Amino acid sequence: MSDPAHARENLVRFLGTIARPGQSLDGVADDVNLIDAGVIDSLAMVQIIVHLEQGHAVDLLAGGIDPAELSSIGGILRAIQRSTP
Amino acid sequence: MGVDLVSGSIIEPLAGRRWDAGELRRQVAVRIRSYRAQGFEAGDRALILFASRLEFFADLFAVWRLGGCLVPVDPSLTPFEIGNLAQATGARFCIVADDTRPESVAAIPGATVLHTSEHGTADVLDLPKTPFPRLDDDVLVIFTGGTTGRPKGAVLTWRAILSRVVTLGELHGTADFRRSLCLLPIHSIPLVSNCIFPLLSGCDLYVVPPFQPQVLMKLGDVLDRHGITYFGSVPSMWNLVFRAAASPRPGSLARIHCASASLPKDTWLDVQRWSGIPTVVTCYGTTETASWSVGVRGREVVPESDFIGEPWGCRLQILPAGAEPADGEASRCAAGQSGMVWLAGAGLMRGYLGQPGLTERVLRQGWYLTEDVGYLDDRGQLYVQGRARDEINRGGVKVYPAEIDHVATQCQGTADACAFRVPDELYGENVAIALVLTEPGTATVGRLYRWLESRLARHKMPARWYRVDSLPRTERGKINRESVMKMCESLQPIDLKSALQDAG
Numbered sequence: 307m308s309d310p311a312h313a314r315e316n317l318v319r320f321l322g323t324i325a326r327p328g329q330s331l332d333g334v335a336d337d338v339n340l341i342d343a344g345v346i347d348s349l350a351m352v353q354i355i356v357h358l359e360q361g362h363a364v365d366l367l368a369g370g371i372d373p374a375e376l377s378s379i380g381g382i383l384r385a386i387q388r389s390t391p
Numbered sequence: 392m393g394v395d396l397v398s399g400s401i402i403e404p405l406a407g408r409r410w411d412a413g414e415l416r417r418q419v420a421v422r423i424r425s426y427r428a429q430g431f432e433a434g435d436r437a438l439i440l441f442a443s444r445l446e447f448f449a450d451l452f453a454v455w456r457l458g459g460c461l462v463p464v465d466p467s468l469t470p471f472e473i474g475n476l477a478q479a480t481g482a483r484f485c486i487v488a489d490d491t492r493p494e495s496v497a498a499i500p501g502a503t504v505l506h507t508s509e510h511g512t513a514d515v516l517d518l519p520k521t522p523f524p525r526l527d528d529d530v531l532v533i534f535t536g537g538t539t540g541r542p543k544g545a546v547l548t549w550r551a552i553l554s555r556v557v558t559l560g561e562l563h564g565t566a567d568f569r570r571s572l573c574l575l576p577i578h579s580i581p582l583v584s585n586c587i588f589p590l591l592s593g594c595d596l597y598v599v600p601p602f603q604p605q606v607l608m609k610l611g612d613v614l615d616r617h618g619i620t621y622f623g624s625v626p627s628m629w630n631l632v633f634r635a636a637a638s639p640r641p642g643s644l645a646r647i648h649c650a651s652a653s654l655p656k657d658t659w660l661d662v663q664r665w666s667g668i669p670t671v672v673t674c675y676g677t678t679e680t681a682s683w684s685v686g687v688r689g690r691e692v693v694p695e696s697d698f699i700g701e702p703w704g705c706r707l708q709i710l711p712a713g714a715e716p717a718d719g720e721a722s723r724c725a726a727g728q729s730g731m732v733w734l735a736g737a738g739l740m741r742g743y744l745g746q747p748g749l750t751e752r753v754l755r756q757g758w759y760l761t762e763d764v765g766y767l768d769d770r771g772q773l774y775v776q777g778r779a780r781d782e783i784n785r786g787g788v789k790v791y792p793a794e795i796d797h798v799a800t801q802c803q804g805t806a807d808a809c810a811f812r813v814p815d816e817l818y819g820e821n822v823a824i825a826l827v828l829t830e831p832g833t834a835t836v837g838r839l840y841r842w843l844e845s846r847l848a849r850h851k852m853p854a855r856w857y858r859v860d861s862l863p864r865t866e867r868g869k870i871n872r873e874s875v876m877k878m879c880e881s882l883q884p885i886d887l888k889s890a891l892q893d894a895g
Binding site for chain 1: 602603604605607608609627628630631634635636637786817818840844849850852853854855856887888891
């Protein structure tokens with residue numbers, strides 16, 4: 307995995323593309339639930355999964371990831387980190 | 392009546408809470424005593440500002456036993472919208488929970504606030520005998536749109552609810568529904584079809600907050616863990632399920648319904664494969680008909696595009712646009728000929744609350760004009776091809792563009808506005824808006840965004856914004872949304888991010 311700051315920057319850039327219109331990720335802390343905070347919609351979770359599958363070879367069906375983890379920046383980064391050899 | 396028929400349990404699987412029928416009756420009894428003491432009388436309406444938890448059902452049955460009418464409110468609405476609904480219903484009461492937002496309650500200043508968990512002593516009580524609900528009492532008002540302007544609330548009587556419960560039970564039996572999971576919003580019509588029907592049929596009901604990713608992404612596990620036999624769905628949620636959720640083990644799951652929008656044939660086949668069962672039924676029904684009205688009757692379902700099935704205890708006819716049921720059988724469309732879908736039966740709503748003109752437009756001689764376009768094949772099976780009305784189906788949640796127009800045009804600098812549907816990979820459809828601005832410039836757009844944001848629930852916020860010089864209207868001055876949509880196809884959307892930055 308690339309350095310944590312770079313990984314976070316890439317993730318935030320991606321999340322910015324699926325955020326609700328007018329919503330910004332600037333200043334959003336790593337532990338904030340993005341759905342509860344209204345930054346992304348619940349069904350946009352599928353786009354996060356596609357991003358993880360295609361960009362980071364994360365296989366959700368193989369298990370090991372708690373769906374709740376994918377609701378925050380920190381959780382997604384941890385999921386990526388665990389799946390990286 | 393009502394709660395007397397419940398013999399199953401209500402369960403919140405995420406919170407690990409469960410009420411059996413006895414506990415539910417006790418909860419209803421203490422509410423009846425408490426709410427009556429606070430002035431609730433027969434004929435009163437109560438807004439309920441929370442959903443998807445055990446207490447919701449205790450409040451529902453308590454209000455019914457008191458002779459009242461419950462008005463479920465989407466908890467995600469803005470205070471502006473909630474205040475508007477309260478005004479339209481004339482509700483003297485609102486029922487709140489611990490997590491109800493104070494600003495939502497403040498939006499209903501004249502109402503007496505009933506707290507769902509504050510009823511004094513928790514002594515065991517028997518249900519008091521009351522004559523309610525009576526068959527023609529109004530028991531539910533379900534809003535289908537217009538939360539910002541003139542709310543469009545379908546008034547359902549106890550007769551309508553009970554007739555659907557009895558008919559669905561007779562048609563399908565109750566075995567498939569004995570452990571029903573509700574994944575859908577219960578402030579809207581899934582309340583009747585996915586909750587009240589199984590509950591009053593003696594089945595267990597599992598409720599979770601709608602479209603919860605944690606549940607959808609573990610759906611197979613959730614079904615297995617609780618031995619779920621039935622759940623309802625909408626097409627948009629299947630993307631997430633297929634991507635993330637393992638299939639359930641064979642054994643308990645017996646039936647899946649899919650409603651709200653047509654299920655493409657390939658997705659339909661995928662649902663059958665994922666679930667391992669053939670009984671995946673695309674249901675057709677509306678709030679105005681109280682529940683599912685048409686679908687396949689047998690267990691072996693063969694997916695086909697646009698295919699729905701046959702009436703479930705109601706009557707159905709297809710008439711050419713502009714024709715009336717009173718025109719007689721000769722006016723009906725022939726097999727294979729498309730027209731407007733009309734439904735009739737005991738489940739029909741009384742009408743739209745406080746809107747006799749709108750009611751008269753759709754309720755004609757005991758028939759309801761769905762404004763959906765479809766045809767019957769030579770076997771009498773219904774196929775629904777589209778709809779003539781304007782609503783936007785965003786991931787199974789209906790958005791009514793007129794209410795967005797209404798709010799947008801009240802903002803300074805907006806001369807005209809037209810919300811319309813655009814195709815969306817994720818939601819099937821999403822909301823776009825075309826704007827005629829009297830004050831061009833990104834600051835105006837930013838100001839309008841903030842204006843809409845404070846007045847519209849999140850799911851109604853337009854995802855794409857377009858600036859236009861004028862909006863195409865019909866000769867009668869009505870906005871032509873299809874023309875606006877086509878006009879905007881060739882335009883570049885407004886860069887909302889920049890506009891918001893400029894607006895500070």
